[in-house]
Amino acid sequence: MKNEELGEFISIDGMSNDDAIIYLMRRYGEEIKRLVYTFVKNWQQAEDITQDVFVTLYTKLDTFRGDSAIRSWIYSIAINRSKDFLKSWSYRKLAFTDKFSNDQKDTAYSAEDGFINMSEDKLLYEAVLSLQIKYREVILLHYYKEFSIREICDLLSMNESTVKTRLSRARKLLQQKYVELGGER
Template identity: 65%
Template sequence: MNTVDEELDWRSESNEDAIVFFMRQYGEEIKRLVFTFVKNWEHAEDITQDVFVTLYTKLDTFRGDSAVRSWIYSIAINRSKDFLKSWHYRKIAFTDKWLPLAASSGTSVEEDVITQTDNKMLSDSVLQLPLKYREVILLYYYKQFSIKEISDMTEISEATLKTRLIRGRSKLQEIFMKNGGQL
């Protein structure tokens, strides 16, 4: 059975089975998306758990107006933005700037893999973009959502998203060149 067929069958399962399926299907993908917002693996894991808890509690409210994947992404994006606006995050970000923590003894496997990829310079450049540009670049190019789908997820007009995509590409090119990249 392929993913599309499995996704169609999730409604016939219990909520617990459906959540297990969604976590297996989208868990890593969502964690990576959240990381692009918060730039910290531990926070990304916590927020990802929160996304799936929310999904579990709201599963019965899913109307089917969009794909389940879009709905999950929408929840993840909103949770990430909420975290970035939170007092807790701002306090941690301020403290980290002024009271640097001792270097950790090791890095996670995901961090090691990311740092060793051929696209490290490009991914670093993307992460340096302001959030409003980074969000649309990641969703459009990396996750291959259409402008319409991104508009539905973020509740931002398609025209604004197109403008952000153009400006984001331009800023990305500037950052990439400044970091030593070549086109």
Template identity: 60%
Template structure:
């Protein structure tokens, strides 16, 4: 992952535009993993970067800006899930494939896309406490320590959730017809 440039010498507008280009898509995928709706994920992502713009001057630098942005995104997503509006939404959108591969044949491409979609649907079936840690750890490649700092959950608890989440994910994936 590209590390942040010296954004402190830029205006807030330029810094936020830079962070949006650098992290925008992964933040949108993260928020989608919580809300399971692309339009809501886009709205929350926009809210994350508005918050970043208004709070950029308060960043203390105790962690990487990426971790701070993820923390904002996680909190905004959880706020949405607790909101009245969320309880009234029907979830119909599908998760896009999370990984890119370079298959050698059309048949392999179709199989990989099918497996990716099945895995993504299986991840979305996980309870939120497991889904959160699985996505942050495996897809966004944060360490357990970083996830702990972002979520306020102890590393031991996160490790347990990661193991249980992985086991549940395997069961769900196999139940949905995935290959072992």
């Protein structure tokens, strides 16, 4: 496996599944949790789904053929698990009950929430999270996670023109949302 940042090859072939999964969790755990959060918008659910992603990796590690970078494979699993969760009955039930409990806001914030609230980029963050998933995912993968158009095509199983179109529309929608939330043009 190639470490994209260092330009060197790291092999997990000689590692046991336990050692390989520990390495992958340390290397990609927080990154995957943040990615999942952008889909589900709930830190507890993001942590649960991230655990599920790494359990899946552990059980399927022997099936990784190396046709793509392992990072792409992990992202693909995380995106699919996030989308599955959003389609699930438990999510719909949670979203339904959250609408009724919004009047009684919880004043306890996680460390992540505190950081986001203090960040200068809060408006941009809110604008990105307000986009529909099909636009949000291409923005996040391209600009925040620095995947190429080709890699995004592979991750989302779409053709290149679809990804480019979604990215273009997402940029326009993001600009509109940002201005609506009080950002400057």
